[in-house]
Amino acid sequence: MKKLLLICIAIASFTLTAQQSKCKCCTENHQAFDFWVGTWKVTNPDGTFAGNNTITKIEDDCVLRENWTSAKAKYTGTSYNFYNAQKKQWEQIWIDNQGASLHLKGDRVGNQMILMSDELTSPKGQKYVNRVTWTLNKNGSVRQHWETSNDQKTWKTAFDGLYVKVK
Template sequence: MTLIALALAALVQTTPVDCTDADHRAFDFWIGDWTVTAVASGTVVADSRIESVAGGCAIQETYHQTVGPGGTPTDYRGHSYSAFDATDGVWRQFYVDSNGSVSAFAGEAVDGAMVLIVDRGEVRQRMTVAPAGNGAVRQTGEVSRDGGRTWSTGYEFLYRPR
C-alpha cells in the first residue's frame, strides 16, 4: 500500500462527526429550490438548488443565472460546497463558476445569518445569507478594497421557494 493510500485509509477510519448539532445545522435555512431575484430591479435572474449532501454534513449549491447586470442575457453557472469545519469551528465554502473563478470562503453564523468572507489581502469579499421572512432568503455580496474597513454592496438577491 502506498503512503497516500495509507493516509486516505486513516482518514476514512476516523470517528465520524455528528452533523446533527446546531453548528452543523446553522445553514440549513438555505436548503431548497429557489427562484433568485435581484432586489434592486425586481428581475428574476437565476435559479438555485441548495441541497443537503454527505449525510447531512455539507450543503451543495447549483446556481444558474440567465440574466446579468443591466438585464443582459447570460449563461453563468456556479457550484459550491459549504460545511462546518469542526476542527477549527468555522464554516467553509468552496465556490467555482463558469468564468473560471474559484473562491474559498470562511466564516460563521451571526444572529441567524451566515457570514462568509474571502480574504485576498486588501481586497475582501463578504457574502451574507440570511432568512428574510415568508420562507425567503436574502443574499448580499459586498467588497472591501481597504482590508475590511469599509464595504460596498455588489449585489443583493432574494431567494424565493420555486
C-alpha cells in the same frame, strides 16, 4: 451458559453498531445553514429575475451543495458549504464555469450566515476581501448580499439577491 454468552455478544455487537452509525453532522453547528436548503427563484433588488439556485444536503447531511444558474450569459456555478468542526467555522468553496473560485469562512450570527474571504489581489494589484451575508427573513425568504472592500470599512455591493422558495 452458552446462550447467555451469545446474548451478551449480540447486545455488545448491537451497541457498537449503533454507536458507529451515529450521525456525524447532526449538531446544531452543522445545521446552522439549513435555512438555505431548497429550490429558489432569485431576484435582483429591482425585481428582475437573477437566476435559479438549488441547495441540497449531501454526504450524509455534512455538506450543502449549491447549483446556481444565472439568468444571463449561461453563467453557472457550484459551491460546497460545510461546518469545519476542527476550525469551528463554516466554509464555502465556490467554483464556476468561467474558471473562477472563491473560498469563504465564517459563522452564523443570529438569523444571518456571514462568510468572508481572506485578502485577495485583483489583476490590477489592488487588495480586497469578499463578504457574503445570507439573511433568513421572517417570511422564509433569504437575502444574499455579496460585498467587496479594500479597507473593510467601506463596502461595495457585488450582488444582492432575494431568494424565494419554489418548492
